[in-house]
Amino acid sequence: MTSPQNAVNIDPALLEIIVCPADRAELKLVGAELVCQGCGLAYPIRDDIPVLLVDEARKPG
Incomplete structure (x- = not known):
């Protein structure tokens, strides 16, 4: 389990606009x-x- 101090902090707006560089699909x-x-x-x-x-x-895989 990830503790709050180790949690990833990425702006949600950034997550909405970046895509996979290999196939341009959505990243989760x-x-x-x-x-x-x-x-x-x-x-x-x-x-x-x-x-x-x-x-x-x-x-x-």
Whole structure:
């Protein structure tokens, strides 16, 4: 379980406009990652900054 001090803090307006760089699908916040609703790539969030680099993404499955 994530404690409040370790919780990811991303502006909800930002989450509405960013998309997956691989397939332009919607991203959903899941824990400390942004997961693509299309291809399933999971992008890390470091220091409350989404790292939207395909090379840094975790592959699904």
